[in-house]
Amino acid sequence: MLIRSKSLVNSTKGSKTLFPNNVKTLKQVEITPVFVEEMPDKIVQGEVYISKKYHTSRHLCLCGCENLVIMPLDDGRQWWQLVEKGEKVSFIGSVGNYSFLCKSHYIITNNVANFV
DSSP states (O other): OEEEOOOOBOTTTOOBOSSOTTOOOSEEEEOEEEEOSSOOSSOOTTEEEEETTTTEEEEEOTTTTOOEEEEEBSSSSSSBEEEEETTEEEEESOEEETTSTTOOEEEEETTEEEEO
């Protein structure tokens, strides 16, 4: 099960931030955003496929275990929110792969997965 965290709210200002300054990063993995209309049959490690048409994103777990991670997209109220800044992407909401053996948890900001 993927856990969508709302912990990216700055409590002092009450506004959303892409990556809070007070979160300790355990490791970082660079990702490559790939915009597609339809999801490809072959998913490549390190590439995050984004379909605006179907409001979804897919990638192999960024820890390297190769489990498929599916992220529904919306305005951030219920699912993940995609934020584009030039050629970089961020997702508001953390990715908690707690049903996988790896139990990885990361926040994707500016094409970097920050493991927390």
